[in-house]
Amino acid sequence: MEEQYYAMLHELQAVDFVLVELNLYLDTHPWDTMALQQFNEMAQKRQFLAAQFEQCYGPLLNFGHSASPHGWRWAMPPWPWQV
Amino acid sequence: MWIYEKKLQYPVRVSKCDPMMARFLIEQYGGADGELSAALRYLNQRYTIPDQVIGLLTDIGTEEFAHLEMIATMVYKLTKDATVEQLKAAGLGAHYANHDRALFYNNAAGVPWTASYIQAKGDPIADLYEDIAAEEKARATYQWLIDMTDDVDLQDSLKFLREREVVHSQRFREAVDILIQDRNTKKFF
Numbered sequence: 001m002e003e004q005y006y007a008m009l010h011e012l013q014a015v016d017f018v019l020v021e022l023n024l025y026l027d028t029h030p031w032d033t034m035a036l037q038q039f040n041e042m043a044q045k046r047q048f049l050a051a052q053f054e055q056c057y058g059p060l061l062n063f064g065h066s067a068s069p070h071g072w073r074w075a076m077p078p079w080p081w082q083v
Numbered sequence: 084m085w086i087y088e089k090k091l092q093y094p095v096r097v098s099k100c101d102p103m104m105a106r107f108l109i110e111q112y113g114g115a116d117g118e119l120s121a122a123l124r125y126l127n128q129r130y131t132i133p134d135q136v137i138g139l140l141t142d143i144g145t146e147e148f149a150h151l152e153m154i155a156t157m158v159y160k161l162t163k164d165a166t167v168e169q170l171k172a173a174g175l176g177a178h179y180a181n182h183d184r185a186l187f188y189n190n191a192a193g194v195p196w197t198a199s200y201i202q203a204k205g206d207p208i209a210d211l212y213e214d215i216a217a218e219e220k221a222r223a224t225y226q227w228l229i230d231m232t233d234d235v236d237l238q239d240s241l242k243f244l245r246e247r248e249v250v251h252s253q254r255f256r257e258a259v260d261i262l263i264q265d266r267n268t269k270k271f272f
């Protein structure tokens with residue numbers, strides 16, 4: 001895969017890491033408003049980055065959680081273990 | 084229900100073909116303290132745990148499946164270019180005879196995964212202590228695996244997984260505190 005694929009994927013993985021961390025933290029600290037605010041900001045950023053990635057490399061999610069405007073790219077390689 | 088996301092949680096790169104390391108890594112795929120055990124343990128316990136902890140078990144259980152996929156990716160990448168001779172030399176001859184290069188849920192010694200690796204006592208404190216212990220054992224296993232390879236790319240991904248076990252253990256400890264605090268307030272008011 002080209003350089004840009006890994007760069008965009010990496011950016012998404014970085015934001016998702018922050019989101020997983022905040023998510024688990026909020027599970028045991030549900031009243032932390034600072035963490036909640038960070039979570040909501042990052043969730044928005046995540047949506048933007050995922051849409052950008054999907055525009056170039058096809059759907060990230062199955063069952064209609066990602067649209068497939070450019071043909072059925074969902075079932076096409078590369079799969080995560082192939083890159 | 085669950086939705087699949089077509090990406091790894093964290094990048095997995097390997098710098099060489101190394102079937103011997105793949106054989107050791109399988110411990111975290113189908114071993115007692117591996118990622119399959121973790122995912123199934125938490126997602127099964129969540130049905131009968133108090134409401135305050137269901138979200139945490141659901142989320143950590145889901146994350147464990149992402150870790151399972153990372154381990155599978157490591158094993159796949161470390162073995163895909165290995166010759167039969169290399170597999171035999173790495174101690175994977177018996178595995179090859181049964182599975183070719185397919186992955187299978189067994190531990191590093193080739194013992195198949197069994198449901199007796201996981202517990203569900205129905206007592207929230209007992210279950211959460213089991214979960215904390217499982218995370219600590221997984222963390223230790225990742226350390227032994229990191230010590231067994233000189234592949235810095237592989238070490239990087241393994242260190243990520245080791246750190247996740249530390250975070251999971253911490254969150255489970257907080258869940259215990261939440262339940263104990265809750266029990267104490269109920270007793271006195």
Ligand SMILES: [Fe+2]
Nearest residue numbers: 121247248251
């Ligand atoms: Fe874990």
